[in-house]
Amino acid sequence: MDGGPPVPHMNKVMLLDLLTVQKVSMLTNAHVQEITNEAVIIVDRASSRKTIIADTVVLALGLKSNDELGKLLEGKVAHMYTIGDCREPRNIMGAVWDGYEVGRAV
Numbered sequence: 537m538d539g540g541p542p543v544p545h546m547n548k549v550m551l552l553d554l555l556t557v558q559k560v561s562m563l564t565n566a567h568v569q570e571i572t573n574e575a576v577i578i579v580d581r582a583s584s585r586k587t588i589i590a591d592t593v594v595l596a597l598g599l600k601s602n603d604e605l606g607k608l609l610e611g612k613v614a615h616m617y618t619i620g621d622c623r624e625p626r627n628i629m630g631a632v633w634d635g636y637e638v639g640r641a642v
Contacts, residue, residue, distance in 0.1 A: 543627065563588075568595070599625030615642070 543551075555562065563578065569585065570577040576588045599621070606618040619634035620626075 561588075601625050 566578045566580040566586075568576060569579050571593055574589060574591075576590050576593050578586050578588065580586065601621055601624055603618060603622045606616070606622050609616055617638045619638055620631035623634060624630070
């Protein structure tokens, strides 16, 4: 939650509390080398290889804009607006604000 757009403090605290209550393991400063049907093999900063038994894996890899559809439709649609993560990767408030601004303008 520290690498992307700012997360409101109360949301960050609530999410971290929920993850703790649900006993969710979080691992940072490592990269995934392989995901198998039974485990995830990671390498940490010290180049140590570790196998973590897991049935579910969630990867938080950062934010990247996806504007492929906007580029395909450019010049083919009379009135087109790119909003949300298509325009710039942010949190939900950025997407809602974009929608509000476009709605107000049209």
